[in-house]
Amino acid sequence: MSAERLTEFRAPTSPVVLTVGADPDALELLVEQLDVDGFDAFAAGSVVHARVLAHSHPPAAVVLGDLDEARGALDLLTEIRDDAAFGSPWDPDLPVIVVSRRAHEINVLRAFELGASDFVRHPVAYLELRARLRAHLGRGERGQRRLRTGALEVDRQARIARLAGRRLALSRLEFDLLTHLAAAPERVFTRAELLRSVWGFRSPGATRTLDSHVSRLRRKLDGDAGHWIINVRGVGYRLSD
Numbered sequence: 001m002s003a004e005r006l007t008e009f010r011a012p013t014s015p016v017v018l019t020v021g022a023d024p025d026a027l028e029l030l031v032e033q034l035d036v037d038g039f040d041a042f043a044a045g046s047v048v049h050a051r052v053l054a055h056s057h058p059p060a061a062v063v064l065g066d067l068d069e070a071r072g073a074l075d076l077l078t079e080i081r082d083d084a085a086f087g088s089p090w091d092p093d094l095p096v097i098v099v100s101r102r103a104h105e106i107n108v109l110r111a112f113e114l115g116a117s118d119f120v121r122h123p124v125a126y127l128e129l130r131a132r133l134r135a136h137l138g139r140g141e142r143g144q145r146r147l148r149t150g151a152l153e154v155d156r157q158a159r160i161a162r163l164a165g166r167r168l169a170l171s172r173l174e175f176d177l178l179t180h181l182a183a184a185p186e187r188v189f190t191r192a193e194l195l196r197s198v199w200g201f202r203s204p205g206a207t208r209t210l211d212s213h214v215s216r217l218r219r220k221l222d223g224d225a226g227h228w229i230i231n232v233r234g235v236g237y238r239l240s241d
Helices: 003-007 024-036 047-056 072-081 105-113 126-142 172-182 191-199 209-221
Strands: 016-020 040-044 061-064 096-100 118-121 146-149 152-155 160-163 229-232 236-239
Touching: 016 024, 016 047, 024 040, 024 126, 040 047, 047 072, 061 072, 061 126, 072 096, 072 105, 096 105, 096 126, 105 118, 118 126, 146 172, 152 172, 160 172, 172 191, 172 209, 172 236, 191 209, 191 236, 209 229
Parallel strands: 016 040, 016 061, 061 096, 096 118
Antiparallel strands: 146 152, 152 160, 229 236
16 A cells, blocks of 8 residues: 555544655554554655645644655754744644654754654654654643634634734633634534633523624624624534534
């Protein structure tokens, strides 16, 4: 089975791991092992291939091996950490584990200077790689800085939200409400849950404050009352698909 065969669509029901490297046989084996352990793994044999896959299957982590190009892996690492360009498929806070035969001190230092999350010498035992991967994914789940869904990006730390690159002027509570919805975009949040989590209300009562904030937030997102935030009648709200 070629590396290209591993790019077929699979609905991501678990963390997506993008593996990148020049050896298709090694990539195939790693993808099979990751799949068995509950990850949704994909393989790319080049920087261009990795970029295409990241657009269609946004990764939760990248395992970056050696590429045929002399600086291929380092160029991709630089691209991942560069969050300046709109339309980039990469979350610049993405965990990136570099697995390389080029493990001289200068290569290790250069990888970390460019933003590698971890560096291990090739070959590496799969169980060690899996442990490192799970550790980095666990840290990201506990303190994920950026939330992305479609053209919407929310930076929790900087308290900035952008839609298609346009910065949104949000009040504190509007930002907190959007962040809560964006943290689980496929989930329907009940009215009581949103009022408790965002406003700190112990009992929702008959307040209309949630609806008022949703209405203002919708207008600021794109002016389309039914596009970004969906009202699930009798339950609560969720972000649109």
